[in-house]
Amino acid sequence: xxxxxxxRRRRIDxxxxxxxxxxxxxxxxxxxxxxxxxxxxxxxxxxxGIAGYAxxxxxxxxxxxxxxxxxxxxxxxxxxxxVSLLTVGxxxxxxxxxxxxxxxxxxxxxxxxxxxxxxxxxxxxxIPALVLLIAFAAVLGPPxxxxxxxxxxxxxxxxxGIPTMIRLARANTxxxxxxxxxxxxxxxxxxxxxxxxxxxxxxxxxPLVSYAFxxxxxxxxxxxxxxxxxxxxxxxxxxxxxxxxxxGLRELRRHPHVPLIPxxxxxxxxxxxxxxxxxxxxxxxxxDLQV
Amino acid sequence: xxxxxAVKLALLVPVLFLVSVGTFVLLQLGPGDPAAxxxxxxxxxxxxxxxxxxxxxxxxxxxxxxxxxxxxLRGDLGQNLVPPIENVSDRLLRxxxxxxxxxxxAIVLALLIAVPLAMWSAYRAGGLVDRWISAGTIxxxxxxxxxxxxxxxxxxxxxxxxxxxxxxxRPSDDGLGQNLWHAFLPALTxxxxxxxxxxxxxxxxxxxxxxxxxxxAAKAKGMPGWHIMLREALRPSSFxxxxxxxxxxxxxxxxxxxxxxxxxxxxxxNVIINAAQSNDYKLVQGGVLLIAVIYLxxxxxxxxxxxxxxxxxxxxxx
Numbered sequence: 001x002x003x004x005x006x007x008r009r010r011r012i013d014x015x016x017x018x019x020x021x022x023x024x025x026x027x028x029x030x031x032x033x034x035x036x037x038x039x040x041x042x043x044x045x046x047x048x049g050i051a052g053y054a055x056x057x058x059x060x061x062x063x064x065x066x067x068x069x070x071x072x073x074x075x076x077x078x079x080x081x082x083v084s085l086l087t088v089g090x091x092x093x094x095x096x097x098x099x100x101x102x103x104x105x106x107x108x109x110x111x112x113x114x115x116x117x118x119x120x121x122x123x124x125x126x127i128p129a130l131v132l133l134i135a136f137a138a139v140l141g142p143p144x145x146x147x148x149x150x151x152x153x154x155x156x157x158x159x160x161g162i163p164t165m166i167r168l169a170r171a172n173t174x175x176x177x178x179x180x181x182x183x184x185x186x187x188x189x190x191x192x193x194x195x196x197x198x199x200x201x202x203x204x205x206x207p208l209v210s211y212a213f214x215x216x217x218x219x220x221x222x223x224x225x226x227x228x229x230x231x232x233x234x235x236x237x238x239x240x241x242x243x244x245x246x247x248g249l250r251e252l253r254r255h256p257h258v259p260l261i262p263x264x265x266x267x268x269x270x271x272x273x274x275x276x277x278x279x280x281x282x283x284x285x286x287x288d289l290q291v
Numbered sequence: 292x293x294x295x296x297a298v299k300l301a302l303l304v305p306v307l308f309l310v311s312v313g314t315f316v317l318l319q320l321g322p323g324d325p326a327a328x329x330x331x332x333x334x335x336x337x338x339x340x341x342x343x344x345x346x347x348x349x350x351x352x353x354x355x356x357x358x359x360x361x362x363x364l365r366g367d368l369g370q371n372l373v374p375p376i377e378n379v380s381d382r383l384l385r386x387x388x389x390x391x392x393x394x395x396x397a398i399v400l401a402l403l404i405a406v407p408l409a410m411w412s413a414y415r416a417g418g419l420v421d422r423w424i425s426a427g428t429i430x431x432x433x434x435x436x437x438x439x440x441x442x443x444x445x446x447x448x449x450x451x452x453x454x455x456x457x458x459x460x461r462p463s464d465d466g467l468g469q470n471l472w473h474a475f476l477p478a479l480t481x482x483x484x485x486x487x488x489x490x491x492x493x494x495x496x497x498x499x500x501x502x503x504x505x506x507x508a509a510k511a512k513g514m515p516g517w518h519i520m521l522r523e524a525l526r527p528s529s530f531x532x533x534x535x536x537x538x539x540x541x542x543x544x545x546x547x548x549x550x551x552x553x554x555x556x557x558x559x560x561n562v563i564i565n566a567a568q569s570n571d572y573k574l575v576q577g578g579v580l581l582i583a584v585i586y587l588x589x590x591x592x593x594x595x596x597x598x599x600x601x602x603x604x605x606x607x608x609x
Binding site: 119122123124128130131134135137138139217221224225228229244245252253256259260266270274 | 433456564570587
C-alpha cells in the first residue's frame with residue numbers, strides 16, 4: 001500500500017471530524033430527546049384531527065414533515081435513533097467483552113480449545129446473519145416497548161456479533177502471541193492470566209475497538225432490516241426500520257419523504273461509523289503497522 | 292492439496308451438526324403450537340390430540356430430532372407442518388431457482404461494475420479518480436440494502452417506469468426476456484452491495500501487481516496503458532477477487548431475504564420468513580440447513596479452486 005500523501009490525509013480528516021460530529025450530535029439528541037422541543041413522535045390520539053403527510057418544510061412546526069398519522073418525522077427519527085443506537089451499542093459492548101475474551105483465549109492457547117471455539121463460531125457464522133436473526137426474532141416474538149426491543153433485538157444481534165468478535169480477537173491475538181515480549185514474559189514465569197491481561201490485552205484492545213465501529217455499522221443495518229421485515233419494534237413506536245417499511249410501495253409512490261427521511265438518518269449514521277472505523281483501523285490495525 | 296480438502300471436509304461435519312441442532316432447539320423454544328394452528332378455531336380436544344400424534348409432536352424432542360436427521364441423511368427433509376402440506380424439499384426446490392438466478396445475475400453485474408472501476412482507480416493510485424471512487428465505495432457500502440432497493444424502485448420503476456414494480460416472472464410463464472426484465476432491479480440491488488467490496492479488493496491487488504517487474508518491462512517495451520491493465524495486470528491480480536466472488540455467491544444464495552421482501556419475490560428467503568412466522572419449524576429447519584450447506588460447499592469449492600488457480604498457494608500447502 002502506498003503511503004497516502006499529506007493532502008489526502010487532511011482531506012480524509014475533514015470527513016472524519018464531520019462523521020464524528022454527526023455521531024456525537026445524534027447520540028446527544030437521542031439521549032436528550034425527552035427534553036428537546038420535538039413534535040409528536042408516537043401518540044396517534046393527539047393527531048387524530050390533523051391531516052397527515054405534511055411535506056418537509058424547515059420553517060414549520062414539522063421541519064421534516066409528518067407521516068400518514070400526522071406524527072412528526074424529525075421526532076420519530078430521533079426516537080428511532082434512540083432504539084437503534086441503544087440496541088447496537090449494548091450489543092457491540094457485550095460482543096466486545098464476551099467475544100474479545102473468548103477469542104483471546106482461543107488465539108493464545110491454540111490447540112483443541114481453539115478448534116472447539118472455532119467450530120462454534122463457524123456454526124454461528126455459516127448461516128446468513130439475517131436468517132439467524134429472523135429465526136431468533138420469530139422465536140422471541142415482536143417487541144412492543146423500547147426496552148423490550150433493545151433486549152430482544154440485542155439478543156438476536158449478539159448471536160452474530162459475538163462470533164465476529166471472537167474471530168477478530170483470535171486473529172489479533174495470534175499476531176502478538178508469537179512476539180518476543182510474550183516469550184520473555186513467559187520465561188520470567190508469568191502465568192497465563194497475567195500474560196493475557198497485562199501483555200496481550202493492551203495490544204489487542206485498540207484494534208478490536210476500531211473494528212467495533214465497523215461491526216456497529218453492520219449491526220445497525222441488521223437491526224434496521226429486522227424492523228423493516230416487521231420483526232422489530234412495532235408501530236406506532238418509531239424505529240428507523242419500521243419507519244422505512246411504513247406504508248410499503250404505495251407510500252413510496254405518493255409520499256417518498258416518509259421512508260426516505262429515516263433512510264437518510266440511517267445512511268448518515270452507518271456512513272459515519274464506517275468512516276470513523278476506517279480511520280481508527282488504519283491507525284491501530286497491527287497488520288498495517290510495520291513492526 | 293488432497294489433505295487440505297479432507298481436513299476441511301472433516302471440519303464441516305461438526306459445524307453442520309451444530310447448525311442443525313441449533314435451529315432445531317431454537318424453534319422448539321418458540322411460542323405458538325403448530326398442532327393448534329393446523330386445527331384452526333374449531334375442533335375438540337380429541338381432534339387436537341389426534342393431530343399432535345399424527346404430526347409426531349407428542350414424541351420427545353430428541354427422538355423427533357433424530358428421526359428428522361435420519362431423513363436428512365437420506366435426502367428427505369420430511370413434510371412441513373402448516374398447510375398446504377407438502378415435502379419440504381419440494382417447496383425449497385421450487386423457490387430455489389429464484390435465488391440461483393438472482394445470485395448469478397448479481398455477481399455478474401457486480402463484476403461488470405467493479406472491474407472497470409478498480410482498473411480506473413488503480414491506473415493512477417492516489418489520484419483524483421482514485422480518491423473519488425474510494426470515497427464513493429464507502430458511501431455505497433453504507434446504504435442499507437432495503438434502502439437501495441426502495442431508491443431503485445422509486446427512480447426506475449415509479450418515476451421513469453422502465454421496470455415493473457415488485458413482481459416476479461418465471462421464464463416458463465412469459466419467456467426469458469420478461470424474466471430478466473423483472474429480475475434486473477433486484478439483482479442490481481444485490482450487486483450494488485457487493486460491487487464496492489469487489490472494487491476495493493481488486494484495486495488493492497492491482498496496485499500491488501503494477502509494482503512488479505514484468506509490468507515495468509511491458510511499459511519499457513512501450514505497451515499502451517490499456518494493454519498493460521487488461522492483458523498483463525488483470526489476470527495475476529484477480530485471484531482474491533475470484534475467491535471473494537465465490538464466497539459472495541454462497542452468501543447471496545441464502546441472503547436475499549431483504550431483496551425478496553422489498554421486491555416481493557418467491558425465493559427461499561420468502562419461504563423462511565413465512566415459515567418462521569407460522570412456526571413451521573420443519574420448513575425453517577430445512578431452509579436454514581439448505582442455505583448453510585450451500586454456503587459451506589461453495590466455500591470449500593472456492594478454496595480448492597483457488598489452490599489450482601494460484602500455484603503459490605498450492606506449494607505452500609504441499
